[in-house]
Amino acid sequence: MANAVAKRTGATPRRLPYLLIAPAGLLMLGFIAYPMLSVLYYSLQNYNVTKPWRNGYAGFENFTRIFTDDPQFWDALAFSGKWVVTEVLLQLVLGVALALLVNQTFIGRGIARALVFSPWAVSGVLTTTIWMLLYNPSTGISRYLADAGIGTYGTSVLSDTGTVFWAAVLAELWRGVPFFAILILADLQSIPGDLYEAASVDGAGRARQFFHITLPHLKDAIVLSTLLRGVWEFNNVDLLYTLTGGGPAGQTTTLPLYVANTGINGHDFGYASALTTVAFVILLFCSILYLRLSKFGGDTK
Amino acid sequence: MTAVTAEQGHRAQTAPAAPVPPAASGKRRGRSVDDGVPRWQIYAPLGLYLLFTLIPFYWMLLFALRPAGSTSLVPWPVTGEHFAKVWNERAFGTFFQNSMIVGVASLLMTTVVALAGGYALARFDFRIKKGFMLALLASQFIPGALMLVPLFEIFKNLQMINSLGSVIIAETVFQLPLSIILISGFIKNVPVSLEEQAWVDGCGRLRAFGAVVLPLLRPGLIAVGSFAFVHSWNHFLFALMFLSSQDMQTIPVGLNTLIGADSVDLGALAAGGVIAAVPVVIVFAFIQKWLITGFSAGAVKG
Numbered sequence: 001m002a003n004a005v006a007k008r009t010g011a012t013p014r015r016l017p018y019l020l021i022a023p024a025g026l027l028m029l030g031f032i033a034y035p036m037l038s039v040l041y042y043s044l045q046n047y048n049v050t051k052p053w054r055n056g057y058a059g060f061e062n063f064t065r066i067f068t069d070d071p072q073f074w075d076a077l078a079f080s081g082k083w084v085v086t087e088v089l090l091q092l093v094l095g096v097a098l099a100l101l102v103n104q105t106f107i108g109r110g111i112a113r114a115l116v117f118s119p120w121a122v123s124g125v126l127t128t129t130i131w132m133l134l135y136n137p138s139t140g141i142s143r144y145l146a147d148a149g150i151g152t153y154g155t156s157v158l159s160d161t162g163t164v165f166w167a168a169v170l171a172e173l174w175r176g177v178p179f180f181a182i183l184i185l186a187d188l189q190s191i192p193g194d195l196y197e198a199a200s201v202d203g204a205g206r207a208r209q210f211f212h213i214t215l216p217h218l219k220d221a222i223v224l225s226t227l228l229r230g231v232w233e234f235n236n237v238d239l240l241y242t243l244t245g246g247g248p249a250g251q252t253t254t255l256p257l258y259v260a261n262t263g264i265n266g267h268d269f270g271y272a273s274a275l276t277t278v279a280f281v282i283l284l285f286c287s288i289l290y291l292r293l294s295k296f297g298g299d300t301k
Numbered sequence: 302m303t304a305v306t307a308e309q310g311h312r313a314q315t316a317p318a319a320p321v322p323p324a325a326s327g328k329r330r331g332r333s334v335d336d337g338v339p340r341w342q343i344y345a346p347l348g349l350y351l352l353f354t355l356i357p358f359y360w361m362l363l364f365a366l367r368p369a370g371s372t373s374l375v376p377w378p379v380t381g382e383h384f385a386k387v388w389n390e391r392a393f394g395t396f397f398q399n400s401m402i403v404g405v406a407s408l409l410m411t412t413v414v415a416l417a418g419g420y421a422l423a424r425f426d427f428r429i430k431k432g433f434m435l436a437l438l439a440s441q442f443i444p445g446a447l448m449l450v451p452l453f454e455i456f457k458n459l460q461m462i463n464s465l466g467s468v469i470i471a472e473t474v475f476q477l478p479l480s481i482i483l484i485s486g487f488i489k490n491v492p493v494s495l496e497e498q499a500w501v502d503g504c505g506r507l508r509a510f511g512a513v514v515l516p517l518l519r520p521g522l523i524a525v526g527s528f529a530f531v532h533s534w535n536h537f538l539f540a541l542m543f544l545s546s547q548d549m550q551t552i553p554v555g556l557n558t559l560i561g562a563d564s565v566d567l568g569a570l571a572a573g574g575v576i577a578a579v580p581v582v583i584v585f586a587f588i589q590k591w592l593i594t595g596f597s598a599g600a601v602k603g
Contacts, residue, residue: 016506020421021433023414024477031474032440035451042451060575066381105344114589115336116347116354121581123535129574130357133364139372142361174357206338228441236446238537242557256446259343263450264542275371276447 036154036214039273047270055270062274073275075250076258079284083240083254084167084233087172088226094173095180102181105186115184120178124238129241134157147178159248168252172239181224187221188214223294227287234283255279346439357372361578364571383572389561391569393576395548396555402465403551405533407472411480411529412522414473419484420510422492432445437478448592449542456543468551472533473560480525488514520591527588531581 008017046058066073102113122130132139146153156165191214197208199218237256240246246253246261259279263272365383366376387393421429452471453462461467491514497511537553544550556577559570 017421017425017427020417020425023431023482024418027414027474027477028436028440031452031455031470032443032448033436035448035455036443038451038454039447073418097346101343101347101350104338104343106340106356112347112351114586117348117589118356118358118582118585120533121531121585122578123553123581125536125537125560126535126574127575129556129570129577130361132560133571134357134360136567139364139567143372144374174353224485231442235446237446238312238553242537242560256444258589260446260449260538266466270448274451276444279444279447280442283444284439287442 007281010084036209039276042270042273043277045270045273047268047273049267049269058270062271063278065271066274066278072250072253072258073255073278076253076255079252080234080254081255083169083252084230087176087233088230090169090173091176091180091229092226094177096184096222098177098181099184099188100214103185117178117182119175120182122175124175124236127175127239127241128242131174135167157211158244161248161251164244164248164251168240168243172233176229176233179229183221183225184218188220189291191217223291227290230290231283231287316485330424343521358578360472361571361574365575369568384570384576386566387569387572387576390548391559391573392547393552393555393573396550396552397576399465399544399549400534400551400553403468403472403540404530404580406465406469407476408526408530410469410473411476412526415477415480415484415525416518417490418481419486420514422485423488434491437482440475440478445471446538449538452539453542461546462543462558463549465544465549468539469533471539471543472536473529476529476532479531483525484518485523487518492518523588523591527584527591531584534581548562 027172043062044058044060046054046056046061048054094171098116102109102116105220106112119127133139135157137143137154142155142157143153145151146155157163195213196209199213201228204212234254235256240252240254240257241260244252246257255275256279259272259275262268262275363374363376366379367373368378368380368382388397421427422434456467456471457461459467461470495513496506496509499513500506504512535553537557538552540554541557544554552573556570556573559565559573
């Protein structure tokens with residue numbers, strides 16, 4: 001009914017927008033909505049390929065088990081939180097710093113930008129490949145450092161529970177910072193240059209310019225990119241799956257990794273579905289809370 | 302006074318962007334012309350960060366190019382043994398072809414479907430528009446990793462397990478929501494009046510779109526298309542789950558096999574990594590400029 005453009009031109013059949021969204025809509029219904037609904041359905045079932053005699057309606061049994069009888073769930077949830085907060089904070093700080101840096105005018109800027117942004121396109125598995133070569137206890141960086149008298153031979157950061165977290169964080173930072181840097185740089189370029197000129201005429205130093213012009217301007221972009229990245233870091237399992245496999249001793253198992261292990265290796269699909277549902281609700285709740293607290297878009301639009 | 306000449310040399314190169322009267326140069330020695338930041342405050346942190354970025358890449362090249370058993374820090378003499386081994390014995394030739402098919406097919410599918418959806422969102426008001434937008438946003442929160450099992454069942458019913466089609470569809474579907482949002486942002490930036498002008502000139506909607514809107518969407522389409530390609534080239538879990546036989550697998554799955562081997566062949570692993578990196582590096586080099594303009598064209602703001 002409220003088809004403003006069509007009314008004005010009179011040339012558009014009312015069905016056109018529906019036809020246009022149909023391919024996307026059907027694909028998403030079939031391969032996102034339907035699987036999601038089936039996850040909801042199975043979360044209320046006992047469904048385990050290896051124990052078919054128990055299959056059937058389970059009510060809220062799976063959920064009760066998650067919250068009262070599954071310490072692994074809480075460990076995985078706590079690790080997910082620690083992982084997401086650490087990664088997003090460090091990536092944001094380094095990403096903003098990097099964007100400010102390559103937004104300056106200097107000789108070699110084009111090539112510097114291309115080089116520092118390049119890990120953006122690197123996959124989780126490739127990141128694992130590269131950092132496994134670096135972390136390798138016998139031929140990795142530590143060997144050459146030990147040759148030079150720093151540290152000891154045979155240091156294996158990935159199998160030591162004290163270092164594995166930061167080893168994984170560093171690898172993920174390496175490819176995660178460029179994402180923020182690219183988005184922030186794009187937003188930096190929309191700040192009118194005369195704002196800074198006016199500010200420096202008024203005697204504002206660079207720090208004050210950053211806090212009074214740059215940061216307020218970047219706010220929406222920062223809120224949105226941290227949210228997207230947070231969700232992405234929560235959900236993405238490629239790197240940890242291949243780099244640590246959730247180990248050593250379950251130390252680096254995030255919630256999605258735990259779900260994947262339960263559903264795929266453990267064949268306990270009913271319970272994995274309940275875990276999925278819980279993870280989804282937690283994620284949605286945190287995201288809405290974050291948008292509310294940050295008053296996204298509130299004062300600009 | 303070498304500093305002055307260096308500074309002047311620098312100024313000569315940046316002069317077209319910001320011409321500065323020569324009188325000012327004496328007072329502002331050692332500072333940038335445009336922004337007042339001393340050079341070392343740019344180059345020192347940038348150099349440090351470049352080391353962090355580039356050493357890992359160098360390390361991979363080193364292992365891929367130096368002979369097995371060598372501990373030299375310079376890949377010399379260069380050997381192709383690891384590449385030959387990975388490409389032929391470890392079937393990376395086949396993986397490369399499969400990854401390429403998946404990447405290009407999901408690029409095309411994502412772009413075409415998102416273009417249609419994005420146009421509808423940008424140019425029409427229709428009854429389920431709000432609901433559709435909400436669905437696009439909400440789907441960002443659904444972890445693909447957690448959808449593996451139900452998706453596996455669907456593809457099993459469609460008899461698409463172990464065919465590249467399953468991976469292409471799955472990659473496209475999870476790439477679509479963001480692509481539609483991005484493209485509709487780009488289309489909104491093209492004034493409707495341009496299109497209306499073409500209608501007045503007797504063009505149909507489709508022809509007007511092709512002649513007026515499409516050329517202006519180039520940066521946006523390049524950004525969205527390259528995202529789709531890189532994403533599906535890189536993605537691992539769908540291929541790992543849906544493709545069981547070795548001749549159907551993709552590069553990330555091949556790498557994972559090398560990583561998980563009982564005794565890891567580091568040279569072969571590094572060579573496989575280089576093969577995995579080459580196409581995305583080429584795409585990246587090509588789109589790097591477009592990426593930033595693409596985003597600043599209002600993509601982030603929707």
